[in-house]
Amino acid sequence: MEYNFQDIESKWRQHWAENKTFRAADSSDKPKYYGLDMFPYPSGAGLHVGHPLGYIASDIYARFKRLKGFNVLHPMGYDSFGLPAEQYAIQTGQHPAITTEKNLARYREQLDKIGFSFDWDREVQTSSPDYYKWTQWIFKQLYNSWYNVDADKADDISNLEVVFENEGNATVKAETSQIDIFTAAEWNAFDEATQQKILMNYRLTYLADSMVNWCPALGTVLANDEIKDGVSERGGHPVVQKLMRQWSMRITAYSERLLNGLETIDWSDSIKEQQRNWIGKSVGAAVKFKVQSPRIGTVQDEKLVEQAKEMRANPTDAEAALWTELKGKKLGIKFRKQHLITDFIVDFVCLSKKLIVEIEKDHHGNEESIAKEKIQTKTLEDLGYKIIRLSDEEVVAHTEQVLKSISDALKSLPNQEEESNTNLEEIIGEEQFIEVFTTRPDTIFGVNFLVLAPEHALVAEITTDDQKEAVAAYQKQASLKTERDRQADVKNITGQFTGAYALHPFTGEKVQIWIGDYVLAGYGTGAVMAVPAGDQRDWDFAKHFDIEILNIFEGVDISEAAYAEKEGKMNNSGFLDGLSVRKAMKLAIYEMEKKGIGTGKTTYRLRDAVFSRQRYWGEPFPVYYKNDLPYLIEDDQLPVTLPEVDAYLPTEDGEPPLARAEKDAWNVFEGDRMEYNTMPGWAGSSWYFLRYMDPHNETEFVSKEKADYWNQVDLYIGGSEHATGHLLYSRFWTKFLKDKGFISFDEPFKKLINQGMILGRSSFVYRDKDSGKFVSFGKRKEYKTARLHADISLVDNDKLDLEGFKNWLPEYANAEFILEDDGTYICGSEVEKMSKSKYNVQTPDELVEKFGADTLRCYEMFLGPLEQAKPWDTKGINGVHNFLRKFWRLFHDAEGNFAIEAGEADKKALKTLHKTIKKIEDDLNRFSFNTGVSNFMIAVNELGEQNCNNKAILSDLVVLISPYAPHICEELWTKLGNEAGTLSYAEFPVFNPDFLVEANYAYPVSFNGKMRFKLELPTNMPKDEVEKAVLADEQSQKWLEGKAPKKMIVVPGKIVNVVV
């Protein structure tokens, strides 16, 4: 009987499905093993040969683990919400649920053909309400939690409310965007809206304004991906940066834990490194630069202004106490502090009543001060001001009385017109600071300018009149670029001076304030301090705009480039002079903290993740709004299902598609309206690995018991494109669910392997531009040709099927060809991404049909290392198919009859078998699937040469090969007399090293590192005797050329090297 793979494969697929061979038990005496593939998104194009690559590898490993006696959980399901189905819906009007269902069916059909050992009873789909009910539930958990920094974990928001009621927020250490401090009394007095607004700043998922790429013409937000050259990829409409109120996830609260957790998991260094960089921890300092108003020049005496600001910044206790009572019109009228009137700074003044309140300084009998005070009093009274003088003690001890006397004085005074020219408030404005973060606080003295993001809130306020136009123009230009373009473009240095200056916190020198689009509003504080001496980008910027560059490094030349090394000594740096970088950093931070202008700080590049999408085909939020405040839907009402809409497009006023839903279309409707946004693609995929453990649980997302049993995913296989998205978000959710006590582990995936992409091999034909004839590859240079893709199904070994080509597309029906001399048409080829438009998509179906699933499985593995990207080419598939046929023939005689012999196996066969057992097991343990196939080939070739048909040997070989080629092995297994279906749980053969022992070893003998000849010597010969034997051999004489060897290296059992 010939190897009839079609019959064999369909028979065993049916057997496995009917007997639920791969059902995982939720409890077992065996050790557990959880092997998972990354969630596929079922696109309309179906599977191409790249998709199953990882699934085959994980399936081989899962089957191997079953043979090794593990209880294996190996599930599959679909990440079935997503943009492509929605795009398709927009184009065709068909409901995305329908296309998704179709795509799922096609995926399943394709997957079924490849013989995976999935437990299909556990299938999950993110777009199924049974599933997203729990995605919504987890969202609610996040909403009802805050990050307690003291406990270093998430905690119930209700606990936080208790603290607020009793202590206010001053003592709370939390990951929060709340800045203002309030007391318990204040909290309790706030109305609900205010309280909710404050709580929002603590919640782990919260509403906030985030910058998005807004396309007004499409009425939608676009991914950076969807924007090409500043316009939308679809339609070419302009795109602008816009703030939008959206849900965010406070993933930043977990920055440090996400970073540290990497140490505990077995992932590739590259992917860990990518996550580390994504989280981007940097240690440095936050520094505040005071902004000098551009209008400051209008005041005669700059010193006075500075003095006023200084006094304002460092008030005495009495001043502070009194200001608390006067500010914000508490007496019903506006007071100003540290105000300049003519040449005098007064402590407090009410301009509309011309009342001045001065707090007496202790003169200690200083004559000059007393004289000054007298002049001041007289001058001010001449201008029509009334002055109240108070002592420190009076203000502190008898605040009430003081206030009463001020209040009385106010009542007695008439209203006056304010004299604007004396208004210091207007001149210096509110105290403005620009906060920057720097990893190099040691270079603080080298700050020659500051650069703000064009969107920075302060830009509008500080820009001088004569720069307004230029700044606005620059802002407009910047708003048209995507973040990525802004970061990527380093060749074009752009920026715009605002006309404003900041004051250097140590030297007081004026520092120009620029805006530049390489500074991003969303990163850090949206402002950087530029140190051209120490940073190349700043250096380039300074050179380009001709800004001064101060060299702050001792003995370093910075005329040609910045000096970014962290070595050397500081110079021109005040108190840092002569210090090393390390010491200067410490001292700089110390001095900043002492002066109150900065603090040592650790920041993370990681940003909170935007969790809203203005799309239809995603999870609805369990949220409604009442008076514009968000509220959660009760658990017993979940899930909030997707309502029907009349179109999958935004509304005319730019609201998301869900805004189209009628009230009745919602299964749950509360408040004024439901949330219109939906959740992003990563919502459902962040926790799905937990649902597989307990997929039909209706009361919990997963039972604690089952989560404890199955625990972490032991092996997770998928593409590296998920490095910083899915893999980071699911780590975040896992840590959160652990914090809340729902699961007992805080890393989801113990071991991760990234499969490389399978690239397509495109075929090309060459059309002569003059005649329109198609020129064969070898002759294309003789003509002026255009290269066109040809469908790879029409090409075999680069030879084009001419008739097929003519029938392929109507425009080629009358194609004429210029052939090679041998009469064939040869196509050109190139390796590219597999895509429909390149006509290079290879589906697994046709290969399964032609060669069988076992061949496909082995061939995909045989292509090369799992992790590496590789081009797809079916050239070698014949060889792999041949191997399976040879394997089959080992069990059959020349007439095709099943013919094996029981009895003792001979030594050679045992050696082949055990060599193979060892290699296969070693290979599987290091996930080297490709070398596994090679080793099977070697084994089958050797046994074939030996004419081995020994039952014991072949039985072990069947078990060995079965993870790779399960169908053929099941067939042979039953032919060997075993019960059908028992192969999957058979015992993996045990390696016995005794069969590999050899008496002799052929030593490669090298002279000066070059291998010259081999010499067979006993394996157990001692080193010195090997030396003698080598030197005594006549072949050595030629290479020694009569000289004595300088040195000899003998590695027993490996190599001999003679140094001449």
Place this chain on the structure above:
RNA sequence: GCUCGAGUGGUGGAAUUGGUAGACACGCAAGACUUAAAAUCUUGUGUCCAUUAGGACGUGCGGGUUCAAGUCCCGCCUCGAGUACCA
């Protein structure tokens, strides 16, 4: 730009800890079988020199460490992936 990864025959790749470079397979060539073709089997196949024997060179490029480098170090080049709303 930044971050990460990869470059080995005509092709996919092997070489696991620094120890025989090119296993295994494809392709190609020659031969056997055949009227012929296909299929199958046998042999050869890194490049260059040489009739042979044999020799020189050889793992993207340039240096280095070592008895010994595809493997380690330094500096480049090329290609691929990610870069926060594709999943």
